[in-house]
Amino acid sequence: MALMDALRPWQIRPEQPGDEDGIDLVLRRAFSGSNAADLVRTLRRERGYDPDLSLVAVEQAGGDLIVGHVLFSPMAIVHGDAPCPAMALGPLGVMPDRQRQGIGRTLVEAGLAACRDRGLAIVLVLGDPAYYGSLGFEPAAAARIEPPHAGWSEAYQVIELLPGALRETRGVARYPAAWDDV
Numbered sequence: 001m002a003l004m005d006a007l008r009p010w011q012i013r014p015e016q017p018g019d020e021d022g023i024d025l026v027l028r029r030a031f032s033g034s035n036a037a038d039l040v041r042t043l044r045r046e047r048g049y050d051p052d053l054s055l056v057a058v059e060q061a062g063g064d065l066i067v068g069h070v071l072f073s074p075m076a077i078v079h080g081d082a083p084c085p086a087m088a089l090g091p092l093g094v095m096p097d098r099q100r101q102g103i104g105r106t107l108v109e110a111g112l113a114a115c116r117d118r119g120l121a122i123v124l125v126l127g128d129p130a131y132y133g134s135l136g137f138e139p140a141a142a143a144r145i146e147p148p149h150a151g152w153s154e155a156y157q158v159i160e161l162l163p164g165a166l167r168e169t170r171g172v173a174r175y176p177a178a179w180d181d182v
């Protein structure tokens, strides 16, 4: 671990059994009134869910206190009858009293690195372009990827983790049914 990482009051690690309620709490506090916590609970039961791509930021408080969470889960970009595998980033949430300390950025960067290590080449996200743009995302439309809902267009973004991954890819993004209410 780099010295700067060790000096932080929080550390990033993959989700472990027993983290479920802590993740739930972070998402309910970060996204008041949204179903982000329910989405993660549903996705956790689905085939293809990889706990190593569900990252938490934890502080030590007589045990691990979860203060941030990000999930990367499988989806596809469909063109004709040849679906191209991709990953959905989200939800991403940080406890309100821990925001703007770099936790969100570090969670995303760690998750993207973990995806890249697994050979996962494309990640899509619905979110603030100013925030995700600074993390290397670009508008999905520029990469010829259509969102599943027209209303997402402005905020729908993509990043390629392996060079050239987007060159041959285009189509419509398709999410598991759990995302229908997002």
Ligand SMILES: CC(C)(COP(=O)(O)OP(=O)(O)OC[C@H]1O[C@@H](n2cnc3c(N)ncnc32)[C@H](O)[C@@H]1OP(=O)(O)O)[C@@H](O)C(=O)NCCC(=O)NCCS
Pocket (backbone or CB within 6 Å): 030, 031, 090, 091, 092, 093, 094, 095, 098, 099, 100, 101, 102, 103, 104, 105, 106, 126, 127, 128, 130, 131
């Ligand atoms: C969005 C969110 C995950 C960011 O996490 P965070 O740990 O606060 O973010 P970071 O500290 O890594 O932010 C890095 C930079 O992003 C920008 N930023 C942070 N939060 C932002 C926000 N809510 N809106 C716009 N820009 C934001 C800032 O420029 C910040 O840099 P600065 O500290 O120099 O100002 C967090 O604010 C959150 O949980 N929000 C509520 C849930 C949400 O909207 N999630 C995103 C859904 S896609």
